[in-house]
Amino acid sequence: MIDMSNSxxxxxxxxxxxxxxxxxxxxGMVTIQVPVDEWLEVAQTLRDDPRFxxxxxxxxxxxxxxxxxQEEWETSEATSEGxxxxxxxxxxxxxxxxxxxxxxxxxxxxxVVAHLLSHSQNMRLRMATFAADEGLPIVPSLVEIWNSANWxxxxxxxxxxxxxxxxxDLRRILTDYGFTxxxxxxxxxxxxxVTVRYDEEKGRVVYEPVEIEPRVLxxxxxxxxxxxxxxxxxxxxxxAGSLASGTE
Amino acid sequence: xxxxxxxxxxxxPQHPAAHGVLRLVLELDGETVVRADPHIGLLHRGTEKLxxxxxxxxxxxxxDRMDYVSMMCSEHxxxxxxxxxxxxxxxxxxxxxxxxxxxxxxxxxxxxxIGSSGIDLGxxxxxxxxxxxxxxxxxxxxxxxxxxxxxxYYRPGGVYRDLPDTMxxxxxxxxxxxxxxxxxxxxxxxxxxxxxxxFARDFPSKVDEYETLLTENRIWxxxxxxxxxxxxxxxxxLGCTGPMLRGSGIEWDLxxxxxxxxxxEMDFDIPVGVNGDCYDRYLVRVEEMxxxxxxxxxxxxxxxxxxxxxxxxxxxxxxxxxxxxKDDMEALIHxxxxxxxxxxxxxxxxxxxxxxxxxxxxxxxxxxGANKPFRVHLRAPGFAHLSAMNELASGHMLADVVALMGxxxxxxGEVDR
Numbered sequence: 001m002i003d004m005s006n007s008x009x010x011x012x013x014x015x016x017x018x019x020x021x022x023x024x025x026x027x028g029m030v031t032i033q034v035p036v037d038e039w040l041e042v043a044q045t046l047r048d049d050p051r052f053x054x055x056x057x058x059x060x061x062x063x064x065x066x067x068x069x070q071e072e073w074e075t076s077e078a079t080s081e082g083x084x085x086x087x088x089x090x091x092x093x094x095x096x097x098x099x100x101x102x103x104x105x106x107x108x109x110x111x112v113v114a115h116l117l118s119h120s121q122n123m124r125l126r127m128a129t130f131a132a133d134e135g136l137p138i139v140p141s142l143v144e145i146w147n148s149a150n151w152x153x154x155x156x157x158x159x160x161x162x163x164x165x166x167x168x169d170l171r172r173i174l175t176d177y178g179f180t181x182x183x184x185x186x187x188x189x190x191x192x193x194v195t196v197r198y199d200e201e202k203g204r205v206v207y208e209p210v211e212i213e214p215r216v217l218x219x220x221x222x223x224x225x226x227x228x229x230x231x232x233x234x235x236x237x238x239x240a241g242s243l244a245s246g247t248e
Numbered sequence: 249x250x251x252x253x254x255x256x257x258x259x260x261p262q263h264p265a266a267h268g269v270l271r272l273v274l275e276l277d278g279e280t281v282v283r284a285d286p287h288i289g290l291l292h293r294g295t296e297k298l299x300x301x302x303x304x305x306x307x308x309x310x311x312d313r314m315d316y317v318s319m320m321c322s323e324h325x326x327x328x329x330x331x332x333x334x335x336x337x338x339x340x341x342x343x344x345x346x347x348x349x350x351x352x353x354x355x356x357x358x359x360x361x362i363g364s365s366g367i368d369l370g371x372x373x374x375x376x377x378x379x380x381x382x383x384x385x386x387x388x389x390x391x392x393x394x395x396x397x398x399x400x401y402y403r404p405g406g407v408y409r410d411l412p413d414t415m416x417x418x419x420x421x422x423x424x425x426x427x428x429x430x431x432x433x434x435x436x437x438x439x440x441x442x443x444x445x446x447f448a449r450d451f452p453s454k455v456d457e458y459e460t461l462l463t464e465n466r467i468w469x470x471x472x473x474x475x476x477x478x479x480x481x482x483x484x485x486l487g488c489t490g491p492m493l494r495g496s497g498i499e500w501d502l503x504x505x506x507x508x509x510x511x512x513e514m515d516f517d518i519p520v521g522v523n524g525d526c527y528d529r530y531l532v533r534v535e536e537m538x539x540x541x542x543x544x545x546x547x548x549x550x551x552x553x554x555x556x557x558x559x560x561x562x563x564x565x566x567x568x569x570x571x572x573x574k575d576d577m578e579a580l581i582h583x584x585x586x587x588x589x590x591x592x593x594x595x596x597x598x599x600x601x602x603x604x605x606x607x608x609x610x611x612x613x614x615x616x617g618a619n620k621p622f623r624v625h626l627r628a629p630g631f632a633h634l635s636a637m638n639e640l641a642s643g644h645m646l647a648d649v650v651a652l653m654g655x656x657x658x659x660x661g662e663v664d665r
Contacts, residue, residue, distance in 0.1 A: 056485075058608060058632075059627040093298075148487025172289075220619065223619070
């Protein structure tokens with residue numbers, strides 16, 4: 001790819017100014033953080049302005065930032081009893097419905113990330129926003145601007161419960177008919193809620209509470225130590241471009 | 249006179265032409281489709297959520313099960329995303345091996361596609377022909393990874409192992425012996441590379457055979473010409489990529505436009521359609537098979553001449569060999585940590601896309617610095633293509649829905665994820 005990302009971020013800043021946050025190109029792609037009430041206008045400009053001409057929305061997905069940067073295993077400090085055990089975390093997949101982590105009042109929990117592609121300029125752009133209200137996250141729908149957003153937004157609604165205002169047909173798409181909950185939220189257990197099987201006696205398919213135990217064996221651990229100081233892995237890449245920098 | 253109303257009909261969830269588990273609710277006016285509403289998710293396994301609970305490397309095997317007829321391409325996108333976050337670059341030999349196997353995968357995928365959409369539209373022979381050659385590509389998978397389908401062969405930092413020096417041979421059976429056995433093992437006397445080269449040299453003649461059966465076939469043309477016409481503007485709007493986009497006349501191929509692996513050193517052409525109908529997309533895919541064979545031959549030549557490492561030597565990410573582990577304490581520690589905990593990936597986010605046989609397969613990866621991904625999102629080409637189904641099918645006859653399913657090249661592993 002021709003690296004046009006530097007000039008792209010300049011142009012974005014020139015065009016939108018204070019309205020959006022433009023990150024430096026990180027791994028070849030610029031990310032813009034857009035306030036949710038500017039979401040549609042910015043998208044419209046990105047599609048129609050010949051400087052950008054992002055004619056295609058290749059991808060759109062949700063991100064649940066609950067528990068971002070949390071680890072399950074305290075490895076940097078030891079107490080008189082030794083190191084903590086790595087078996088007691090509540091990270092992804094390690095809880096059932098009853099013991100699920102509290103959502104609390106996590107701010108900026110639900111993000112929506114769209115990846116745009118400009119065929120004429122041969123460049124990509126990542127466009128991200130946070131839904132305002134964590135209880136009822138609402139983001140305007142991009143369907144009118146890029147039709148391909150239709151199913152991606154349905155999927156994001158299904159899996160994360162993010163409502164897309166103005167979407168023509170916001171139904172569940174991937175989960176079962178009559179499913180409750182939004183399975184990709186971080187406080188939804190990996191083992192799920194219900195199991196389904198065919199009941200001989202009743203002669204139909206029945207739903208029952210899930211019986212299996214959460215079984216994730218490797219603790220989630222964040223290593224900030226010298227392991228990545230080697231020349232091969234350059235940790236210098238700063239987090240400025242990270243979408244999550246707003247949540248830290 | 250009785251009132252005539254549209255009626256709705258289920259196509260699937262179990263229909264031989266649905267290519268998997270698709271329930272397509274069709275609203276019909278007589279035999280004309282008024283509205284098509286695909287109900288997907290019957291194969292939803294929550295791969296992206298599963299990946300969040302596992303160290304990075306454990307999910308490579310899940311990627312094979314995304315698009316389960318082009319396994320290594322899905323792996324490639326995921327592995328590339330991890331590599332971008334880690335900031336590592338695999339050795340050149342690994343890049344060539346990946347390029348070669350991506351193209352072998354493309355041939356395998358298109359062969360399944362040409363066979364199954366042929367059989368959907370009533371052309372039985374092409375199915376048998378295509379599966380004859382597809383078997384060879386699966387044998388290549390098996391020789392290099394030990395498994396016929398779900399290879400789990402790519403790793404961040406390279407590929408799992410180098411190409412083998414021998415190719416497994418057919419054994420004697422009461423039905424295959426003597427001259428016949430010798431003939432079947434003709435290509436298999438040397439190394440895997442010899443086998444791949446023999447295959448790639450012979451393959452264009454096999455494509456000629458498929459074309460003899462289909463390209464000028466009156467029935468095939470009646471079923472595909474002018475069916476499912478997609479204008480370039482609509483194709484872009486609907487998120488079409490790969491042959492779906494090229495069939496509509498847009499010259500866009502990630503292998504050329506945003507090259508990865510060793511594609512920038514390859515000499516090949518991008519076929520482009522004119523009318524954007526099913527027939528043009530067929531022609532595009534057929535030509536892609538020929539171009540893939542060309543790329544494979546270039547890779548074979550390079551790989552013959554340039555032996556070397558296929559994995560980085562970096563114990564922080566790639567486990568040491570057994571020999572190193574046995575006499576080096578550091579290597580032992582690294583081995584232990586890698587297999588109990590995995591490697592932590594620096595904070596950040598990335599999007600890595602590859603030109604999979606069906607279109608752009610992308611992997612959006614968010615890491616918070618842990619040994620497990622924070623969020624993985626897989627951008628499957630089939631998902632976007634199937635969402636165009638309503639627009640494509642509306643106004644066509646019921647029988648054309650089958651042709652459209654074929655031309656979309658749908659695989660539900662990636663649509664439902």
